[in-house]
Amino acid sequence: MEAKETLHVSFPMEVPLKVIGSASETMAILIAELIHCHLNQGTPETLSATWEQDFRYSTHLKGTWISHTYWITLPDEHTERPLREAIQKIPGVVMQL
Secondary structure, three states: OOOOOOOOOOOOEEEEEEEEEEOOOOOHHHHHHHHHHHOOOOOHHHOOOOHHHHOOOEEEEEOOEEEEEEEEEEOOOOOHHHHHHHHHOOOOEEEEO
């Protein structure tokens, strides 16, 4: 019997966050503001004008669907779940990867 390898994760950790939804409903800036607030970086009003560069934001449009990709830094293992739950409540969001 083989011994199972244990995965050790260290924080802070930079990860991609992909949000897929309706192109007519999901707004990139709204998702960025939510990420900004949940990562304890301030209020939506303090979101930097350079947020696209800060999050290394990219987008891909296919028909009526759009995917938004943000690179975020998770400070600990407890941050990701509440962030994803909040994003799922945004109108038009269908899936997250």
